[in-house]
Amino acid sequence: MKILVTVKRVADYNVKVYPKADGSDVEIANVKMSMNPFDEIAVEEAVRLKESGNATEIIAASIGVSQCQEVLRTALAMGADRAILVETGAAPEPLAVAKLLKALVEREQPDLVILGKQAIDGDCNQTGQMLAALLGWGQGAFASKLTLGEQETEVTREIDGGLETLILKLPAVVTADLRLNEPRYVKLPNIIKAKKKLLTTLSPGDLDTVLAAQLTTLKVAEPPKREAGIKVADAAELVAKLRNDVKVI
Amino acid sequence: MQRDSMTYDVVIVGAGPSGLAASIRLMQLAQEHQRELSVCVLEKGSEVGAHILSGAVMEPRALNELIPGWKAQGAPLHTPVQHDQFLFLTSQSSYRLPTPPQMHNDGNYVVSLGNFCRWLAQQAEALGVEIYPGFAAAEVLYDEAGTVTGVATGDMGVGRDGQPTTNYQPGMELHARYTLFAEGCRGSLTKTLFQRFGLREGADPQAYGIGIKELWEIEPEKHQPGLVVHTIGWPLDRHTYGGSFLYHLENRQVAVGFVIGLDYQNPYLSPFEEFQRFKTHPAIRPAFEGGRRIAYGARTLSEGGLQSIPKLTFPGGLLIGDTAGFLNVSKIKGIHTAMKSGMVAAESVFDALGAAEPVLEVNAYPGQLKQSWLWDELSQVRNIRPSFRWGLFGGILYSALDTYLLRGRAPWTLHHHEDHKALKPARAYTPIEYPKPDGKISFDKLSSVFISNTNHEENQPCHLTLRDPDVPVTVNLAEYAGPEQRYCPAGVYEFVEEGGPSRLQINAQNCVHCKTCDIKDPAQNIDWIVPEGGGGPNYPNM
Numbered sequence: 087m088k089i090l091v092t093v094k095r096v097a098d099y100n101v102k103v104y105p106k107a108d109g110s111d112v113e114i115a116n117v118k119m120s121m122n123p124f125d126e127i128a129v130e131e132a133v134r135l136k137e138s139g140n141a142t143e144i145i146a147a148s149i150g151v152s153q154c155q156e157v158l159r160t161a162l163a164m165g166a167d168r169a170i171l172v173e174t175g176a177a178p179e180p181l182a183v184a185k186l187l188k189a190l191v192e193r194e195q196p197d198l199v200i201l202g203k204q205a206i207d208g209d210c211n212q213t214g215q216m217l218a219a220l221l222g223w224g225q226g227a228f229a230s231k232l233t234l235g236e237q238e239t240e241v242t243r244e245i246d247g248g249l250e251t252l253i254l255k256l257p258a259v260v261t262a263d264l265r266l267n268e269p270r271y272v273k274l275p276n277i278i279k280a281k282k283k284l285l286t287t288l289s290p291g292d293l294d295t296v297l298a299a300q301l302t303t304l305k306v307a308e309p310p311k312r313e314a315g316i317k318v319a320d321a322a323e324l325v326a327k328l329r330n331d332v333k334v335i
Numbered sequence: 336m337q338r339d340s341m342t343y344d345v346v347i348v349g350a351g352p353s354g355l356a357a358s359i360r361l362m363q364l365a366q367e368h369q370r371e372l373s374v375c376v377l378e379k380g381s382e383v384g385a386h387i388l389s390g391a392v393m394e395p396r397a398l399n400e401l402i403p404g405w406k407a408q409g410a411p412l413h414t415p416v417q418h419d420q421f422l423f424l425t426s427q428s429s430y431r432l433p434t435p436p437q438m439h440n441d442g443n444y445v446v447s448l449g450n451f452c453r454w455l456a457q458q459a460e461a462l463g464v465e466i467y468p469g470f471a472a473a474e475v476l477y478d479e480a481g482t483v484t485g486v487a488t489g490d491m492g493v494g495r496d497g498q499p500t501t502n503y504q505p506g507m508e509l510h511a512r513y514t515l516f517a518e519g520c521r522g523s524l525t526k527t528l529f530q531r532f533g534l535r536e537g538a539d540p541q542a543y544g545i546g547i548k549e550l551w552e553i554e555p556e557k558h559q560p561g562l563v564v565h566t567i568g569w570p571l572d573r574h575t576y577g578g579s580f581l582y583h584l585e586n587r588q589v590a591v592g593f594v595i596g597l598d599y600q601n602p603y604l605s606p607f608e609e610f611q612r613f614k615t616h617p618a619i620r621p622a623f624e625g626g627r628r629i630a631y632g633a634r635t636l637s638e639g640g641l642q643s644i645p646k647l648t649f650p651g652g653l654l655i656g657d658t659a660g661f662l663n664v665s666k667i668k669g670i671h672t673a674m675k676s677g678m679v680a681a682e683s684v685f686d687a688l689g690a691a692e693p694v695l696e697v698n699a700y701p702g703q704l705k706q707s708w709l710w711d712e713l714s715q716v717r718n719i720r721p722s723f724r725w726g727l728f729g730g731i732l733y734s735a736l737d738t739y740l741l742r743g744r745a746p747w748t749l750h751h752h753e754d755h756k757a758l759k760p761a762r763a764y765t766p767i768e769y770p771k772p773d774g775k776i777s778f779d780k781l782s783s784v785f786i787s788n789t790n791h792e793e794n795q796p797c798h799l800t801l802r803d804p805d806v807p808v809t810v811n812l813a814e815y816a817g818p819e820q821r822y823c824p825a826g827v828y829e830f831v832e833e834g835g836p837s838r839l840q841i842n843a844q845n846c847v848h849c850k851t852c853d854i855k856d857p858a859q860n861i862d863w864i865v866p867e868g869g870g871g872p873n874y875p876n877m
């Protein structure tokens with residue numbers, strides 16, 4: 087059983103990013119970059135499946151600039167067997183990523199693809215779903231539990247108001263939610279071993295995929311500052327304010 | 336549980352300018368002599384540069400020696416200093432003073448030390464140095480004879496109660512023939528070495544300062560790349576040593592900061608509030624109007640100079656950089672001296688590694704240092720900082736005399752006292768009323784700490800350890816009005832009442848690793864120890 091996990095390089099979750107002065111994007115120059123936290127959960131799940139004897143090989147894939155090698159090395163240190171970087175320019179769009187992943191899937195023939203449910207930079211929450219659609223595979227998005235059988239996988243999904251359990255025929259696409267697991271600390275000796283593991287770099291051309299931009303960013307701005315609240319004396323004043331000043335009732 | 340171990344020729348604790356320069360010099364020597372050498376650098380920050388905070392105007396002297404081709408190799412020294420200004424502030428006015436010769440910056444660069452370290456780390460890795468950020472050295476290892484044999488990284492996944500969690504990962508032992516401690520000002524392992532080997536005997540106590548810094552993006556018309564401004568005077572009183580710096584970098588960025596000697600006496604003084612207030616001065620404020628603050632942080636610096644330098648070697652190890660105290664305080668520059676000490680140490684260590692007879696303690700290092708320009712430089716300015724015990728004007732007068740007439744060759748040496756002993760009981764003072772922040776030029780602590788990007792895994796033992804849990808209330812609060820609430824630039828210490836008697840609450844996850852509490856606590860009751868690796872600030876461009 088072969089698993090493909092995807093990892094994206096994003097600004098670390100501890101970093102408070104701010105828009106560039108010209109509003110074209112967020113400023114990430116010299117900012118600490120890390121693996122997208124949901125992708126860490128995806129990698130951890132794959133590694134646990136391998137450790138429990140349910141999977142035989144884990145391939146970590148990333149799509150983006152050459153520095154994405156760093157997050158691939160982290161995935162290797164966590165326990166992935168080999169890694170593939172599809173080198174593109176700056177942040178490719180979800181559809182482009184899904185198309186490149188589809189090409190990778192056709193090349194590597196995994197039985198299961200695990201992605202993070204979304205990346206914390208764009209918060210798009212699209213790639214996994216698009217990939218499943220492009221492949222025509224079953225999908226289990228927002229997984230909080232995953233059990234792997236020979237022919238199928240059982241996925242518990244976090245949905246509004248509860249949990250939903252699905253059985254997906256393999257091959258399938260799963261996206262990891264927060265409660266799926268708690269990723270491990272990477273051990274120093276494993277970081278050293280990870281340096282020797284195979285990391286292949288491909289171009290979109292190698293995968294016969296042409297990337298066309300579908301989206302244009304108009305402006306990146308900070309959310310408006312919250313105005314200070316006011317205190318009201320009693321319910322009557324509150325109702326009066328809501329009716330006359332805020333005009334919501 | 337048995338810990339894994341790895342063995343290197345040299346292990347270096349800390350990826351600041353001293354540790355990285357040492358690692359590079361070691362590898363260069365190995366290449367020149369065609370010898371195999373394994374060098375490993377541990378860094379507690381989540382990446383190289385994450386915990387680095389400096390001014391910084393950098394003197395390229397050591398870099399020129401270490402990597403003469405640095406320009407072609409893309410070192411991030413982009414902004415040569417263009418103008419130097421030295422201002423004396425009163426509450427409403429400012430006066431230009433002649434720039435003291437130590438403060439002349441011809442040929443120097445305005446840099447982000449964090450970014451410079453990121454670049455140095457790339458050079459080191461290209462030479463074969465192994466650098467591991469996210470791993471704090473938590474313990475010094477010794478053999479039976481008491482020789483330092485390396486360090487161990489901290490355990491990961493230990494709960495707040497000290498018990499392993501499901502994610503527990505034991506630390507790792509890194510053994511080395513020589514271990515270089517390059518922890519920067521007030522190193523936590525260095526502190527244990529001082530004790531164990533009595534390294535401070537015969538040296539003056541170290542004198543410290545706290546530096547608080549912000550990075551701003553200002554309006555283009557106000558930006559003058561390469562402008563360097565220092566101020567003294569307001570808002571500090573004449574008994575408090577300190578001043579500001581304001582450096583214009585590239586990309587409309589300005590680094591602004593305030594340094595205050597930790598020998599200040601008034602327990603009501605808040606270095607953070609003094610800094611915030613400083614920015615509202617009529618000569619300073621306009622530069623920031625219309626701009627935005629993009630980063631915040633704090634770090635202490637070693638100001639003692641030559642007379643405070645401890646013994647630098649012990650069996651199996653050496654001290655380099657600010658953890659020993661090579662900063663030249665009259666210039667407020669320690670980058671070039673930190674690098675130089677690392678380079679000299681590397682040369683001595685390399686000789687020792689190749690010696691026919693095993694060398695236990697690298698005694699050649701202090702001797703080599705005394706032969707270098709570093710020693711001359713520090714010896715010339717050795718009396719300037721301690722002369723400020725005579726107040727601001729006494730200090731300026733003495734410094735002028737020392738610099739212009741005696742040229743640093745005074746036949747006497749002034750001495751330092753311990754900073755924590757300088758604090759006076761609160762009853763001698765009235766609380767200082769600081770102005771409320773306006774949220775545009777001046778800010779409160781919490782919104783500031785927010786943009787230091789600091790974080791610590793919450794479920795871990797507190798890394799700010801108290802020797803006696805009662806002292807904060809019975810001594811600090813009772814006698815000194817709880818100075819830790821004010822000197823901590825990150826709001827870690829809070830006295831809370833919650834209906835009962837006061838108790839100290841420690842918000843350890845906010846800590847920015849400046850080390851002020853370890854230095855200034857009047858009863859020396861606080862020991863700062865390393866938290867889980869990777870915790871702490873995530874400074875960009877500082």
Ligand SMILES: Cc1cc2nc3c(=O)[nH]c(=O)nc-3n(C[C@H](O)[C@H](O)[C@H](O)COP(=O)(O)OP(=O)(O)OC[C@H]3O[C@@H](n4cnc5c(N)ncnc54)[C@H](O)[C@@H]3O)c2cc1C
Pocket residue numbers: 348349350351352353354377378379380384386387388389390391392393394448470471472473517518519520522523524545546547548592594634635636655656657658662667668669670671673865
């Ligand atoms: C506000 C301020 C302004 C300054 N301005 C200037 C200036 O304009 N020009 C100038 O030349 N100098 C300036 N300095 C001084 C200069 O920054 C220091 O002298 C210099 O950084 C010292 O280098 P270092 O390598 O000794 O230590 P540091 O730069 O402090 O580096 C130490 C490194 O070791 C790591 N570390 C510490 N303990 C451990 C551990 N146990 N395990 C793992 N890692 C650890 C730290 O995280 C850090 O990355 C300034 C300093 C401050 C605070």
Ligand code: SF4
Pocket residue numbers: 799822823824825826827828845846847848849850851852853863
């Ligand atoms: S707790 Fe101590 S080391 Fe941490 S920020 Fe406060 S004063 Fe600095």
